[in-house]
Amino acid sequence: xxxxxxxxxxxxxxxxxxxxxxxxxxxxxxxxxxxxxxxxxxxxxxxxxxxxxxxxxxxxxxxxxxxxxxxxxxxxxxxxxxxxxxxxxxxxxxxxxxxxxxxxxxxxxxxxxxxxxxxxxxxxxxxxxxxxxxxxxxxxxxxxxxxxxxxxxxxxxxxxxxxxxxxxxxxxxxxxxxxxxxxxxxxxxxxxxxxxxxxxxxxxxxxxxxxxxxxxxxxxxxxxxxxxxxxxxxxxxxxxxxxxxxxxxxxxxxxxxxxxxxxxxxxxxxxxxxxxxxxxxxxxxxxxxxxxxxxxxxxxxxxxxxxxxxxxxxxxxxxxxxxxxxxxxxxxxxxxxxxxxxxxxxxxxxxxxxxxxxxxxxxxxxxxxxxxxxxxxxxxxxxxxxxxxxxxxxxxxxxxxxxxxxxxxxxxxxxxxxxxxxxxxxxxxxxxxxxxxxxxxxxxxx
Ligand SMILES: *Cc1c(COP(=O)(O)O)cnc(C)c1O
Numbered sequence: 001x002x003x004x005x006x007x008x009x010x011x012x013x014x015x016x017x018x019x020x021x022x023x024x025x026x027x028x029x030x031x032x033x034x035x036x037x038x039x040x041x042x043x044x045x046x047x048x049x050x051x052x053x054x055x056x057x058x059x060x061x062x063x064x065x066x067x068x069x070x071x072x073x074x075x076x077x078x079x080x081x082x083x084x085x086x087x088x089x090x091x092x093x094x095x096x097x098x099x100x101x102x103x104x105x106x107x108x109x110x111x112x113x114x115x116x117x118x119x120x121x122x123x124x125x126x127x128x129x130x131x132x133x134x135x136x137x138x139x140x141x142x143x144x145x146x147x148x149x150x151x152x153x154x155x156x157x158x159x160x161x162x163x164x165x166x167x168x169x170x171x172x173x174x175x176x177x178x179x180x181x182x183x184x185x186x187x188x189x190x191x192x193x194x195x196x197x198x199x200x201x202x203x204x205x206x207x208x209x210x211x212x213x214x215x216x217x218x219x220x221x222x223x224x225x226x227x228x229x230x231x232x233x234x235x236x237x238x239x240x241x242x243x244x245x246x247x248x249x250x251x252x253x254x255x256x257x258x259x260x261x262x263x264x265x266x267x268x269x270x271x272x273x274x275x276x277x278x279x280x281x282x283x284x285x286x287x288x289x290x291x292x293x294x295x296x297x298x299x300x301x302x303x304x305x306x307x308x309x310x311x312x313x314x315x316x317x318x319x320x321x322x323x324x325x326x327x328x329x330x331x332x333x334x335x336x337x338x339x340x341x342x343x344x345x346x347x348x349x350x351x352x353x354x355x356x357x358x359x360x361x362x363x364x365x366x367x368x369x370x371x372x373x374x375x376x377x378x379x380x381x382x383x384x385x386x387x388x389x390x391x392x393x394x395x396x397x398x399x400x401x402x403x404x405x406x407x408x409x410x411x412x413x414x415x416x417x418x419x420x421x422x423x424x425x426x427x428x429x430x431x432x433x434x435x436x437x438x439x440x441x442x443x444x445x446x
Contacts, residue, residue, distance in 0.1 A: 004044055005049070006428055006430075007057060008058065010056050011055045011056055014038075014405075015041075015052075016040075016052065016053070018041070018054045020039075037062075038408060040053075040058070044073075047427060047428070047431075048071075048423060050408060056406060057406070058408050059406060059407045060408050061432075062408050062423075065291065065410065065422065066291045066292055068296050069270055069292035069334075069338075069376075069424060070269075070292075071424045072295075072424065074295050074334070076334075077297075077333045079333070080329040080332060080333035081329055084100070084326045087325075090321070090324060090325065092321075094315075094318045100325050101325070104120070104122060104301070104328045105119070105301075105303075107331075111275075112275060113277050113278055113282070114283035114305070118303055118306055119303070119304070120301050120303040121136075121302050121317050121323075122300070123301065125155070125298060126155055126262075126264035126290035126300050127157045127160040128157070129289070129301060129302050130159075131157060131159050133260050133262075133288050133302045134159060136258075136286065136308060136312055136317070139312040139316065144222065144224055145180045145218050146181050146226075147182050147183070147184050147214055147218065147223060148165070148181060148184075148226075149184055149185070150183060150185055150188070150414075151165050151166075151188065151236060151238055152164060152228070153166070153235055154262055162177035162179075162181040164234075165235065166235070182214070184211075185206070185209050185213060186235075187203055187207070187210075187244040188238050188240075189372075190238075190369060199241070202241060203240055203246075203247065207243065208247070211247070223257045224257070224258060225286075226248060226260065227261075228262065229263070229265065230245060230263060230280060233412070234413075235412070236413035237378070245282050246280060258308060259285045259286075260284060260287070260288065261277050263276060263289055264288055266377060267289045268291070269292065269375075269425065270347065270422070271347065271376075271377050272344055272376075273375070274344065285305050287304060293334065294334055295330050295333070297330040343425045347376045351373075351378065353432055354376075354378045354421060354432070357436045358436070367382055367385055368381075369381045369388060373420075376421070376425055378421045379413075379418045380419050381418050390413075392415060394446065395417045396411065397446060398419060398443060398446070399419065401446075402435075402438060405438050405442070407435045407438045409421065419439075
């Protein structure tokens with residue numbers, strides 16, 4: 001590996017003939033409920049490039065949705081996974097435990113915000129970890145209600161669908177959903193600011209609005225936990241106004257409510273800090289991680305205060321594969337890579353490059369309503385010329401044209417009008433800028 005040339009190259013139309021053939025097999029064999037962003041089949045990936053089965057090389061601005069943060073098939077991960085597969089692939093940690101699981105827990109306890117005693121538990125997916133965080137919070141508080149926020153995304157299992165805000169495509173037709181889940185208004189500076197400037201900048205005001213809903217409609221006496229993404233992912237890379245998260249955090253402390261940060265998308269160096277909470281100066285009681293934790297191997301975790309994490313009875317938590325040894329080996333190699341290769345600084349550098357370029361595009365184009373995000377988690381919100389009205393049509397067209405020119409970008413947002421960028425931190429500046437230049441060129445044409 002690592003010989004994958006770091007340049008964009010199109011040798012066929014996108015998708016090419018080999019991808020079209022595979023797409024036919026996909027349609028015949030795979031549930032149509034599983035959608036794809038780009039009907040191009042991957043053959044190899046690394047650095048900032050995905051090479052498809054036709055030999056096209058695409059610029060990767062998505063990292064498999066914030067998963068391959070340290071780059072696909074990262075060298076230390078390859079070595080660690082190979083060695084672990086050769087030793088053993090599974091024993092089940094609940095049957096005969098192994099050191100790798102404990103070592104991942106130790107790292108998580110060390111790396112997450114807060115210097116108090118912590119514990120971790122490992123799972124397979126972000127949704128499974130979110131579910132377990134809720135179980136733990138309920139066991140600890142002996143209360144049942146949970147608050148999630150507008151635009152939230154927490155997964156696709158039954159409990160996490162209930163927590164997720166958006167109906168299509170995540171929830172529609174899949175109910176009934178888990179009870180005792182409530183929704184509070186989020187701080188959304190760009191959209192709040194279209195109504196009233198103060199809302200855009202005063203996070204405490206936005207927190208007051210949310211806490212009034214929580215207090216009047218649920219009541220702290222019934223509330224086990226508040227769960228929130230410090231920077232929302234699928235909802236549109238919404239960065240709440242300064243002061244919003246600290247105010248919620250403080251209210252939870254005063255009211256025996258567990259504050260859960262869902263850092264599944266924003267965690268593991270993505271935002272230029274190990275966790276996005278750090279930039280807000282908050283210490284969550286529980287923090288949920290997944291995606292970037294193991295360079296693509298399925299692993300997730302809940303980490304938090306020892307007294308909360310130890311509240312469930314013995315054997316109340318677990319799962320057959322949770323903390324699989326191969327995934328743990330990949331996580332240890334991922335953490336080592338972030339720390340030894342200075343990837344936090346790399347994420348900050350990517351922010352500078354992207355915001356500079358996108359900011360200049362915004363100055364010339366009143367369809368770019370907002371440029372926001374932190375580190376290598378950056379988005380543009382597209383609107384109808386000179387208004388705040390969401391422009392999902394433009395977003396869709398722009399993404400499709402970028403794909404056909406060999407640039408993989410993702411969209412998101414409640415209104416489907418956000419172009420989001422999650423490049424691997426190993427992408428070169430040249431590829432990153434080339435990708436953005438392609439987008440600027442397309443935007444100028446339409
Ligand atoms: C992706 C995501 C999840 C769900 O993770 P899965 O591994 O897909 O189950 C939960 N929360 C956030 C913030 C996410 O981005």
